[in-house]
Amino acid sequence: MNFSQISTLPKIKDVELNETIGNGAFACVKTAYLKADPSVIFAVKFVHIPTCTQQGLTEKDITKEVVLQSKCSDHPNVLKIIDCNISTDFMWIIMELAEGGDLFDKIEPDVGVDSSVAQFYFQQLVNAVVYLHTECGVSHRDIKPENILLDNNGNLKLADFGLASQFKRKDGSLRISTDQKGSPPYMAPEVLHSSQYFADKTDIWSIGVLLFVLLTGEIPWEAPLLEDSNFQYFIEHNGNITLGPWSKIDLNQLNLLRKILQPNPDNRISLEMIKKHPWFTTKVPFAGSDGLCNDPSQLAKRLYLNLKVSLSDDDYLRSTQDPGSYGRSNAGFRATQPVGDDYADIEHDPLATDHNMSTQLAFTQYNHNRITDKYAHNEQNWTQLLSNDLALLQFSDKSLDGSLSTNLRFDHTKLTKFYSLANMEEIISTLEEALRFSNIKVKPNLYDNFLKLSSSMGAASVFPVTINIKTDDFTGLLLSGVISINKVQEDLKIISINRKSGDPLEWRRLFKKLALLCRNLVFIPN
Numbered sequence: 001m002n003f004s005q006i007s008t009l010p011k012i013k014d015v016e017l018n019e020t021i022g023n024g025a026f027a028c029v030k031t032a033y034l035k036a037d038p039s040v041i042f043a044v045k046f047v048h049i050p051t052c053t054q055q056g057l058t059e060k061d062i063t064k065e066v067v068l069q070s071k072c073s074d075h076p077n078v079l080k081i082i083d084c085n086i087s088t089d090f091m092w093i094i095m096e097l098a099e100g101g102d103l104f105d106k107i108e109p110d111v112g113v114d115s116s117v118a119q120f121y122f123q124q125l126v127n128a129v130v131y132l133h134t135e136c137g138v139s140h141r142d143i144k145p146e147n148i149l150l151d152n153n154g155n156l157k158l159a160d161f162g163l164a165s166q167f168k169r170k171d172g173s174l175r176i177s178t179d180q181k182g183s184p185p186y187m188a189p190e191v192l193h194s195s196q197y198f199a200d201k202t203d204i205w206s207i208g209v210l211l212f213v214l215l216t217g218e219i220p221w222e223a224p225l226l227e228d229s230n231f232q233y234f235i236e237h238n239g240n241i242t243l244g245p246w247s248k249i250d251l252n253q254l255n256l257l258r259k260i261l262q263p264n265p266d267n268r269i270s271l272e273m274i275k276k277h278p279w280f281t282t283k284v285p286f287a288g289s290d291g292l293c294n295d296p297s298q299l300a301k302r303l304y305l306n307l308k309v310s311l312s313d314d315d316y317l318r319s320t321q322d323p324g325s326y327g328r329s330n331a332g333f334r335a336t337q338p339v340g341d342d343y344a345d346i347e348h349d350p351l352a353t354d355h356n357m358s359t360q361l362a363f364t365q366y367n368h369n370r371i372t373d374k375y376a377h378n379e380q381n382w383t384q385l386l387s388n389d390l391a392l393l394q395f396s397d398k399s400l401d402g403s404l405s406t407n408l409r410f411d412h413t414k415l416t417k418f419y420s421l422a423n424m425e426e427i428i429s430t431l432e433e434a435l436r437f438s439n440i441k442v443k444p445n446l447y448d449n450f451l452k453l454s455s456s457m458g459a460a461s462v463f464p465v466t467i468n469i470k471t472d473d474f475t476g477l478l479l480s481g482v483i484s485i486n487k488v489q490e491d492l493k494i495i496s497i498n499r500k501s502g503d504p505l506e507w508r509r510l511f512k513k514l515a516l517l518c519r520n521l522v523f524i525p526n
């Protein structure tokens with residue numbers, strides 16, 4: 001979404017908008033607060049109607065999402081809708097703010113999350129879906145990590161009801177679904193193979209794929225089609241696989257997964273039976289009897305423990321010997337592909353108005369008063385700011401049981417970023433080389449373009465600068481995002497590498513590769 005669209009964002013009575021916290025294909029999301037009481041904070045999603053229309057969506061499709069999600073807003077694991085309205089170009093939706101950010105950002109590719117964390121999120125997701133199915137008669141139909149947010153205690157919030165449907169009528173009779181919408185890796189086979197299916201059963205399948213992703217950090221297949229060799233192997237062996245990513249899953253979990261991932265929906269386990277499975281019923285150490293997190297610090301520690309970005313010599317050598325790839329453990333290395341004629345160029349980002357603070361820092365400062373002084377221009381203060389940034393933990397060799405672990409908590413910090421004390425010439429030329437090495441088309445001499453931009457806008461106003469990047473991931477699907485370089489203070493810059501569309505696991509693989517190739521730039525405080 002570009003600036004001209006953003007500049008016309010509708011005004012919402014009694015509400016003051018704050019920072020942009022997310023950009024999707026159709027929408028941007030901002031934090032906001034009540035003018036009369038700034039302690040009341042929430043998120044506002046601005047859905048850009050012309051972009052939706054271009055993609056073939058009608059106004060009815062767009063509003064259906066809100067209508068269904070509002071109807072399902074009475075569960076602690078479903079993101080609440082508070083209000084909404086439509087103006088000329090935008091539909092805005094005021095909703096609960098998920099202060100812990102995205103779940104997908106916290107799943108380590110090829111590793112997954114700690115088993116107790118997987119169990120915790122699996123339990124919360126099942127509870128949310130039981131509520132949707134039994135109390136609201138609604139099926140979500142797009143359950144995947146991208147649609148799961150976290151609150152400030154790390155609890156799961158199921159969001160994005162764009163494909164949801166009312167599968168149960170008021171009289172209890174079931175509606176049959178016929179369309180083929182969804183995200184291929186998470187779609188149930190019957191959605192692709194049958195002309196008619198029951199949508200509630202497809203949610204159960206998607207929950208199973210999500211569990212697999214949590215436990216392994218990989219998708220089991222690109223789509224549940226026999227042309228997909230991984231799916232074919234799964235079918236041929238009746239789900240009895242212990243190879244590749246399946247070998248990371250323990251027997252108890254595997255037993256449950258096999259019951260969920262039954263290609264024939266009639267043989268698929270019900271939610272009721274899932275809730276009785278021994279792995280489901282095992283107590284999670286940081287969950288209360290209501291299923292909610294009662295020890296956010298312990299949950300955060302277990303979650304962040306798995307996130308690592310290696311800048312080691314060995315990995316650097318391996319990665320520089322393997323141009324164009326950003327790595328997958330099981331399938332060998334595959335090259336990314338440049339996409340079309342889109343050459344990445346350096347641009348000024350007009351969306352961020354506060355030039356001294358990253359979105360995350362401003363967000364932290366505003367919401368929690370964790371950092372009480374207005375941003376201060378000295379080294380001691382920014383070192384303190386950095387020590388609050390969870391993204392830095394992933395570069396650290398220190399154990400989370402050490403001093404770093406004391407204040408772990410959930411906030412909206414995006415993890416795909418690093419800090420640098422290098423000058424802009426070094427930053428831009430190293431990034432340019434790393435992008436080209438990863439097979440992403442880049443305009444030549446990005447630094448010269450930056451200098452031109454800087455002289456036309458003024459050195460103080462040019463930040464943040466962005467580089468929009470596009471590539472195909474190893475499955476051939478589009479992966480797009482934006483690299484944003486912002487000044488925290490004269491010498492210190494923050495380089496965020498944020499996904500716009502595509503598979504989040506693939507995006508994190510790309511981020512890790514870029515960070516490794518730019519390892520000379522990465523600043524890690526002591």
Ligand SMILES: Nc1ncnc2c1ncn2[C@@H]1O[C@H](COP(=O)(O)OP(=O)(O)OP(=O)(O)O)[C@@H](O)[C@H]1O
Binds near residue numbers: 024149500
């Ligand atoms: N209530 C919320 N609280 C906190 N962050 C949010 C909230 N809603 C959305 N976000 C952030 O904004 C991002 C984009 O939002 P969303 O995915 O809803 O947009 P979209 O255009 O519908 O996305 P898509 O491209 O998947 O269709 C999310 O990934 C998340 O980081």
